[in-house]
């Protein structure tokens with residue numbers, strides 16, 4: 001039986017309609033069972049002693065698991081997070097493409113387990129067996145997404161076209177025209193580039209009715225452009241998650257940009273105010289922590305995802321009972337520019353090597369005409385006549401030290417970085433703390 005035929009009722013599965021009492025009982029049961037499993041790993045034993053399953057927020061006293069923790073606990077650094085030392089798994093890369101690798105290990109069973117959240121999410125955003133889907137997700141180089149999306153599409157009951165992010169624009173255009181694909185799915189920037197290429201290569205015989213993106217927000221201006229150009233009916237994100245944890249959320253046909261239903265049978269999702277350590281109520285912004293029940297080989301308890309979010313606190317008009325949260329973007333000093341993640345530390349390192357600039361530097365992302373641009377502003381004591389030279393030097397250094405960004409600029413996927421010099425004390429600071437506002441996203 002294919003994944004589409006396994007649906008139960010108007011939604012994909014019965015969990016989506018379960019009432020509050022069932023939901024609470026079952027999520028507590030899963031959490032208790034998972035914490036017991038995680039205690040097989042010595043790393044968790046002391047940490048999880050602070051869990052209190054009777055409390056409103058059972059993990060409030062448990063330290064969060066950071067990405068640096070993960071790096072130290074899984075291969076190639078060590079096998080300290082592994083619940084067993086033998087047996088097969090697939091290694092995926094998580095995080096940036098440079099520096100010491102951080103990996104995520106999935107057993108075959110865990111990869112199989114992605115079918116449920118995948119099918120639930122794609123069903124919720126309107127994928128049907130009559131659809132013909134161009135899969136543009138990233139493949140190879142230890143990327144994970146293409147592998148499980150491909151698997152889900154071939155088992156769903158639709159027609160699947162495994163193009164990957166490596167297919168040339170001409171090839172995607174040919175497939176769209178000759179095979180009459182009507183859906184596109186992939187990471188937002190790749191999807192956008194592919195759609196723009198379709199337009200420039202000619203829209204005769206091209207249909208784009210459904211666009212299923214992920215990995216980063218697709219901004220309203222981009223969505224408007226897609227609707228205008230192709231008349232697309234659905235533009236939505238079937239899944240939000242991280243390779244370090246699991247699928248955390250999914251959209252439906254009623255959720256606005258950035259709002260997701262929570263896969264609360266898959267993950268124990270917390271949104272935490274990190275200044276007080278307390279759980280956020282609806283409408284309060286906090287950091288996303290995820291405990292990923294299906295991750296058995298390397299238990300993931302209270303992983304600090306690095307994104308900011310808010311509970312919506314209202315039911316969704318679609319009728320699903322899975323709770324809603326609003327995703328607000330990265331909470332760390334990292335900007336997603338095109339396909340790349342630029343850390344503030346990287347900018348600081350480049351500023352430090354450029355004589356004449358102070359360390360008071362801020363970075364932000366601008367997005368115009370659908371393309372990202374990294375903007376760096378930096379204070380300097382140098383006279384204004386030397387600012388153009390200083391700016392050009394820093395811009396060149398940022399690119400030369402970050403080949404992935406340089407490549408994206410060369411390919412026209414993102415605009416070249418813009419550097420501006422400012423007089424000392426003129427960059428925006430937090431009025432309360434006086435701290436420099438170092439990073440600002442475009443949304």
Ligand SMILES: [Zn+2]
Nearest residue numbers: 252254316318
């Ligand atoms: Zn909904």
